[in-house]
Amino acid sequence: MVEAHPPRPALRGWLALTWALQPVLPLLLRRRLRRGKEDEGRWREKLGHASAPRPGGRLVWLHAVGLGEVLALRGLIARMANLEPDLQFLVTSNTLGSARALARNMPPRTLHQFAPLDAPGPARRFLDHWRPDLSIWAEQELWPGLVFRADRAGIPLALVNARMNDAARARRQQVGAIYRDILPRFALVSAQDARSAANLATLGTPMVRCDGSLKSIAPPLADDPAQRALLEAGIGGRPLWLAASTHAPDEELVLAAQERLLARAAETLLILAPRLPGRGEDVAAAIRTRGLKLARRSAGEAITSDTQVYLADTLGEMGLFYRSAPVAFIGGSMGAVEGHNPWEAAALGTAILHGPRLANFAADYAALADAQAAQLVDTPDTLAKAVTDPDRAAMAGRAEALVAANMDRLDALCQKLVDLV
Numbered sequence: 456m457v458e459a460h461p462p463r464p465a466l467r468g469w470l471a472l473t474w475a476l477q478p479v480l481p482l483l484l485r486r487r488l489r490r491g492k493e494d495e496g497r498w499r500e501k502l503g504h505a506s507a508p509r510p511g512g513r514l515v516w517l518h519a520v521g522l523g524e525v526l527a528l529r530g531l532i533a534r535m536a537n538l539e540p541d542l543q544f545l546v547t548s549n550t551l552g553s554a555r556a557l558a559r560n561m562p563p564r565t566l567h568q569f570a571p572l573d574a575p576g577p578a579r580r581f582l583d584h585w586r587p588d589l590s591i592w593a594e595q596e597l598w599p600g601l602v603f604r605a606d607r608a609g610i611p612l613a614l615v616n617a618r619m620n621d622a623a624r625a626r627r628q629q630v631g632a633i634y635r636d637i638l639p640r641f642a643l644v645s646a647q648d649a650r651s652a653a654n655l656a657t658l659g660t661p662m663v664r665c666d667g668s669l670k671s672i673a674p675p676l677a678d679d680p681a682q683r684a685l686l687e688a689g690i691g692g693r694p695l696w697l698a699a700s701t702h703a704p705d706e707e708l709v710l711a712a713q714e715r716l717l718a719r720a721a722e723t724l725l726i727l728a729p730r731l732p733g734r735g736e737d738v739a740a741a742i743r744t745r746g747l748k749l750a751r752r753s754a755g756e757a758i759t760s761d762t763q764v765y766l767a768d769t770l771g772e773m774g775l776f777y778r779s780a781p782v783a784f785i786g787g788s789m790g791a792v793e794g795h796n797p798w799e800a801a802a803l804g805t806a807i808l809h810g811p812r813l814a815n816f817a818a819d820y821a822a823l824a825d826a827q828a829a830q831l832v833d834t835p836d837t838l839a840k841a842v843t844d845p846d847r848a849a850m851a852g853r854a855e856a857l858v859a860a861n862m863d864r865l866d867a868l869c870q871k872l873v874d875l876v
Contacts, residue, residue, distance in 0.1 A: 459606045459640070465632035469599050473574040480572055494551060500569040503580030507566055510543040513876050516587035516610075518547045518570055520596040523670070523796050525553040527616060528593060530672035530862070532562040534869040542876065545585055547571075556771045560677045573598035582608055589876045592641075593669070594618050599637050606640040611875040613643040615868070616669040617651055620814060624654035635659035642875055645868055648818035666868045668798070668819050671861040675802040676774030683775055689758030690779065694723045696842045697776050697805070700730040700795040701786035705810065706738060708789055710745055710764070711835035716842060717747075717763060724758070726776050728767040730786060730795065735768030742766065773799060782806040782847045784838060788813055797823060801854035806847035808832050828854035 462470060484501055487493045497506055515535065519525045525548045532544050544562065547570035548554060557567050571577035578601050590605045591613045606612060619627075627634055638644070638660045645664040646652035652663040694716075698709040709727065716723040729738050735753055742749045742764050750756040753768045767776055777783065777800050787795040788810030797807050797819060807829040813820045823829035828850055832838040841847070 459609070462603055463632065463636045465630070466599055466603060466636040469633055470575075470603070473600050477574045477576055480574060480577070492551070494554065494569070497554075497569060501572050501577065503571040503577035503584070505568065505581070505584045507568070509585050510564075510566070512541050512543055513539075513588045514543045514545055514585060515589045515591060515872075515876060516545045516547065516585060517591040517593065518596065519553070519593035520548060521550050522553040522556050524548075524594050524596070524616075525557050526560060526676070526799075527668070527670040527673050527796070528591075529560060529562050529674050530865075531591075531615065531669055531869065531872075532565060533674060534672070534862075534866060535873055536562070536564060538869060538873045539876070542873075545587065552770060559771045560674075560774075562674075570598075571601070573600040575600070575604075578604045582610075589613065589872070591615055591872065595623060597634075597637060599633050602637045602640060612641045613645070613872055613875060614638075614641050615643075615645045615666075615872070617644060617646040617655055617663075618648075618815075619646075619651045619654040619658075620817075621650070621654065624657065627658055631658060643871055650818075664868065664871075666865055667822075667861055669865070670796050670798045671801075671819065671822075671858055672865050673798060673802065676777065676799055678772070678774035678778055682772075683778060686758075686775060686779055690724060694720055694843075695726065695780050696723075697726045697728065697780035697783040699728050699773060699776065699783045699785055699800065701727060701738075701784075702730055702790055702792050703737075703741075704790035705784070705786035705788065706741055708810070708833075708835060708838060709784055709786075710742065710747065712838035712842065713747065713764065714745065715835055715839040719839075719843075724762065724765060726765045726767050726780060728773065728776055730792075732768045732770050735766060738768065739766055774803070777803040777805045780805055781851070782808065782842055784808045784810075784832070784842075787815075789833075794820070797829060797854075798858065801828070801851075801858050804851050804855055806830075806851040807854060808838065808841050822857065823854060826853050826857045828857055 517528050544565040546567050571581040590610045593616045644660050645666045647668045652665050655663050713725045748761050748763045750762045751766045783800050783805045785797050793812050793814035794816040800807050811833050832841050
């Protein structure tokens with residue numbers, strides 16, 4: 456365990472600021488609640504008021520900010536649970552989407568709470584109630600006050616799946632004194648790749664492991680077998696492909712490719728699943744503008760023989776769509792978003808296609824490319840050709856094999872984490 460030490464001036468300034476802002480936090484949360492951005496029954500969890508009892512025994516607290524990061528923790532939880540059958544797990548996150556997706560994919564012996572805000576009252580109430588035996592933080596999400604208070608309470612700290620490109624490092628160097636105070640408090644830091652490890656070292660991390668991405672060992676996303684049967688009955692034997700986690704630049708490419716595929720095989724069906732289901736109306740308008748025949752899942756519209764695009768504008772059903780589609784274009788890769796997680800598709804045997812902009816998942820896609828387990832496409836013609844490439848099944852098999860290899864490689868990290876509890 457890293458020995459706790461008093462905060463230095465920069466961190467003391469942060470702690471003072473969060474103390475001063477504390478009275479307005481309930482007001483801000485209530486405002487977000489009125490706007491539908493908080494869970495009506497659980498928003499007080501962010502003030503440190505637990506909505507569930509602490510389970511007995513040793514408790515591992517894992518924190519991640521959003522949907523993708525939270526789902527990536529499932530593989531780590533599963534491996535740690537196998538190593539130590541008495542461990543219990545608490546996952547905290549910030550967003551409604553992450554809470555709902557985890558609820559559909561909850562690992563055994565695991566609870567979810569919304570993370571307490573980084574202020575004295577919420578942090579104290581959270582730590583006093585849950586009394587975790589280990590605190591694991593994921594990717595880039597570090598709240599200085601919470602880290603300091605957990606360290607002061609004698610809770611061992613670990614940072615896993617850390618990802619920090621050069622731009623992220625430059626932003627954090629603006630408050631580098633805070634990072635140089637909190638990062639040495641971690642007993643274990645594990646980065647996704649060598650560049651992240653080097654950048655963390657420049658910010659004050661004494662020793663960094665390099666263990667790869669946790670997303671590559673996450674268990675397959677769950678689905679509802681009854682819903683899958685209904686979906687596949689609607690699809691029938693039609694040629695099918697999926698565009699997953701898309702944004703507007705992705706959709707422009709995908710819809711143009713679908714037009715080309717329809718010209719060759721009029722029965723081809725595209726399932727289009729935007730990253731943000733709330734964009735459903737805008738995406739539907741873009742589909743209609745091209746004259747394509749549309750059915751919307753959020754409206755309960757069934758796939759018919761005339762449907763050319765099935766708009767899957769719902770949340771938490773990607774396991775269903777990946778299981779049904781043999782090949783998927785992974786969105787976020789044609790614009791400034793810079794990529795989304797390809798491993799969810801790999802774990803379910805779906806062939807992976809992607810665009811050229813992948814900064815957020817550069818190491819992941821590089822590993823897939825080295826294994827010939829994913830394919831770059833950047834025009835409607837190359838995408839349409841890749842969708843019908845007979846090698847796509849072999850490409851999906853190579854991706855599944857890479858997932859299995861990654862699981863073996865990350866067992867050592869799980870053992871190190873268990874040793875900290």
